[in-house]
Amino acid sequence: MINVFERLNDGKYTIYFGPAHPGSGNFGVKLEVDGECVISARADPGFLHRGFEKLMEYRIPIQNAVLSDRICILESLAWNLVHAEAVDELMGIDVPERARYIRVVLAELSRIQSHLIWFGVISAGTGFDTGFKIAFGLRDYILDIFEMVTGGRVYPAGYICPGGVRRDFPRGAKERIMRVISKICVDEDTTVLEKLENKVLKDRLEGVGVLSAREAIKLGATGPVLRGSGIKADVRRDDPYEVYECFEFEIPTMNEGDAYARYCVGIEEIKESAKIVRQALKMMPDGDYIAPQFRKPKLHVKIPEGEVYVRNEVARGEGCVYMVSDGGDKPYRVKIRGPSFLHMIPVLEHLLCGAEIADVPAIYWSLNVCPADMDR
Amino acid sequence: MKMGVLAEVFGNMFAKPMTVRFPKEAIPIPDGYRGEHEFNIDLCISCGLCSKICPNRAIDMVEAPEEYREKYPKRYPRIDLGKCCFCALCQDICPKGAIKMTKNVFLSTFDPKSVIKEPIK
Numbered sequence: 001m002i003n004v005f006e007r008l009n010d011g012k013y014t015i016y017f018g019p020a021h022p023g024s025g026n027f028g029v030k031l032e033v034d035g036e037c038v039i040s041a042r043a044d045p046g047f048l049h050r051g052f053e054k055l056m057e058y059r060i061p062i063q064n065a066v067l068s069d070r071i072c073i074l075e076s077l078a079w080n081l082v083h084a085e086a087v088d089e090l091m092g093i094d095v096p097e098r099a100r101y102i103r104v105v106l107a108e109l110s111r112i113q114s115h116l117i118w119f120g121v122i123s124a125g126t127g128f129d130t131g132f133k134i135a136f137g138l139r140d141y142i143l144d145i146f147e148m149v150t151g152g153r154v155y156p157a158g159y160i161c162p163g164g165v166r167r168d169f170p171r172g173a174k175e176r177i178m179r180v181i182s183k184i185c186v187d188e189d190t191t192v193l194e195k196l197e198n199k200v201l202k203d204r205l206e207g208v209g210v211l212s213a214r215e216a217i218k219l220g221a222t223g224p225v226l227r228g229s230g231i232k233a234d235v236r237r238d239d240p241y242e243v244y245e246c247f248e249f250e251i252p253t254m255n256e257g258d259a260y261a262r263y264c265v266g267i268e269e270i271k272e273s274a275k276i277v278r279q280a281l282k283m284m285p286d287g288d289y290i291a292p293q294f295r296k297p298k299l300h301v302k303i304p305e306g307e308v309y310v311r312n313e314v315a316r317g318e319g320c321v322y323m324v325s326d327g328g329d330k331p332y333r334v335k336i337r338g339p340s341f342l343h344m345i346p347v348l349e350h351l352l353c354g355a356e357i358a359d360v361p362a363i364y365w366s367l368n369v370c371p372a373d374m375d376r
Numbered sequence: 377m378k379m380g381v382l383a384e385v386f387g388n389m390f391a392k393p394m395t396v397r398f399p400k401e402a403i404p405i406p407d408g409y410r411g412e413h414e415f416n417i418d419l420c421i422s423c424g425l426c427s428k429i430c431p432n433r434a435i436d437m438v439e440a441p442e443e444y445r446e447k448y449p450k451r452y453p454r455i456d457l458g459k460c461c462f463c464a465l466c467q468d469i470c471p472k473g474a475i476k477m478t479k480n481v482f483l484s485t486f487d488p489k490s491v492i493k494e495p496i497k
Contacts, residue, residue, distance in 0.1 A: 062429070062465065063431040063465070066431050066461065066463040066465065067431065130384070134388075137394050147405075147406055151408045151409050151410040151464065151477075152462065155461075157410060157461070157462065157463035157464060157465075158463060158465075166468070167408065170406070170407070170408065192384070195384055196384060296468065296469065297465055297468050297469045298469075299425070299428055299429060
């Protein structure tokens with residue numbers, strides 16, 4: 001009898017992390033566990049698939065700009081920018097200098113608020129609720145700026161559109177952005193979040209989910225995950241777009257490759273983004289905010305025949321758009337490459353093997369993932 | 377252990393709350409907010425551009441009710457707020473400024489018919 005019991009109850013079973021888990025988002029992982037230890041993990045994506053790539057083939061670029069908000073809900077302006085750049089390059093639009101600066105300011109603010117969410121969810125995932133609440137409180141100040149500039153808090157509705165931006169900076173926006181930045185970064189080298197750092201959070205993250213540089217490259221990691229493994233790669237520096245070559249900023253890297261290293265890279269990036277925003281606001285020239293031919297939205301604007309591949313550094317990694325046009329007013333094919341796809345499937349599956357069940361949320365959220373951008 | 381967390385927590389105990397007591401006071405909504413539409417039928421020239429640019433096809437061009445048809449003989453936009461994504465492209469494309477977005481955000485309702493905005497009420 002005892003033999004039968006031992007044979008049937010060998011301690012191995014399957015548990016699901018998500019999609020109905022409070023800390024997983026619209027995404028699931030099937031974990032094979034032996035006692036407390038995860039033997040293997042299988043990602044279970046597809047709960048948030050909305051078919052943007054196909055939808056974009058049926059819409060004109062300005063409508064696609066509105067659609068591109070939804071690719072990643074947590075950083076909609078960054079995806080607006082990737083889409084707008086692809087159309088700009090395909091159509092050969094000369095974007096005014098002021099628009100380029102506005103785009104950079106908003107993309108960096110979007111990165112800061114996305115990293116604040118990241119900090120918040122790491123805190124919540126490891127049971128540090130104070131951090132979660134303070135981070136989301138700070139994010140709200142940035143959403144107030146978005147509301148003032150774009151007219152919507154989370155969805156800017158294609159604010160960064162082909163040709164420039166949809167409307168100019170309102171009066172008083174610059175001062176307000178400076179005020180909010182100084183609320184988050186108390187001075188050049190410290191953010192409010194660093195003051196919250198504590199031993200419990202550090203103990204939960206240190207040595208957990210170690211990703212070596214070699215594995216990171218092999219599995220296709222980009223952005224903060226790759227930089228947390230010690231590789232200095234950033235599209236803003238390696239292949240500058242918009243006006244990033246004018247700014248001075250560092251690319252933070254950590255060599256440890258664990259969850260704590262990625263967390264630290266995130267905090268450092270908030271400071272660097274704040275630096276860029278300050279410089280951009282100082283250097284922002286006067287002038288037009290959109291190319292004159294796009295001031296009023298138009299139907300039936302032909303996109304010249306050709307194809308283009310644009311890559312940007314969004315908060316989560318490398319966000320790319322491949323767009324093909326056959327000379328009509330709608331793109332023939334749009335392929336979106338989101339950073340979370342590779343972080344959530346190969347990288348996560350690799351990191352979860354051999355981890356403890358209690359570390360699963362810490363590993364999962366340390367990758368700064370977004371199910372919306374993975375499923376598209 | 378660093379004292380940062382405690383300092384932050386105690387600091388927040390004496391700070392002003394971030395939220396406001398909503399029904400009595402509200403955070404002001406800035407100009408240029410994309411809320412409910414306001415349609416001025418007298419400015420409308422029935423060009424139909426708003427219905428063509430709408431990414432969600434939330435705008436239909438419909439005839440005015442029988443009793444107004446003499447004064448307004450053309451077709452006018454009927455907006456379905458249930459489909460609308462509040463992108464304000466209709467406001468931007470309108471050559472006469474007949475559609476404007478207001479700051480009204482209180483749109484939740486139990487009556488499905490009330491989300492459809494007829495050109496003439």
